[in-house]
Amino acid sequence: VQLLQSGPEVKKPGASVKISCKTSGFTFTNYAIHWVRQAPGQGLEWLGWINAGNGDTKYSQRFQDRVTITTDTSARSAYMELRSLTSEDTAVFYCARGGDLDYWGQGSLVTVSS
């Protein structure tokens, strides 16, 4: 099982970022994919979830207006787009597999700076 995330991004305030999570080693549509954020020196924060089988999504209320999680089943990949970025969105974003978050990606650093 592997979850390989896209590379670091540098964005200006107000911009959007879209991070990918390419999976292998399991049947993609049998699992959900979660997205978790970790600001520098801070703890883990759950952003949202997508059922890769049927596309159902659930989001943290805190991010609901700014985040969209999607999948491309042919590419065995999940994506997380975060809009209207501010400096407070500077963080490492992780994808993780399944209802119990058993496997995690390596993380994608997003830096928001003018």
Place this chain on the structure above:
Amino acid sequence: DVVVTQSPLSLPVILGQPASISCRSSVSLVYTDGNNYLNWFQQRPGQSPRRLIYRVSKRDSGVPDRFSGSGSGTEFTLRISRVEAEDVAFYYCLQATHWPFTFGPGTRVHI
């Protein structure tokens, strides 16, 4: 949202000695199927989180048996029977019973 708290937030440990971390939820984590969806994760510096324990007490493959989990409802505990140097890390509990999922603030385990 369900509030998850951990104590202590910083835990000095002695190698070879036991250690424990408490995780409390603002509501019961018993799901309609009778399971408590409470997981524990370890995060070493510069690494992704790694799941250690799921559904309170089920240890993941490859996790040393010095790690154990217990509890039900609103109170849960992660125990390390004999701390080793490689256990220095942050530990997070996660409730996955109620939407949205919520993590505890984390506990720093250090020598």
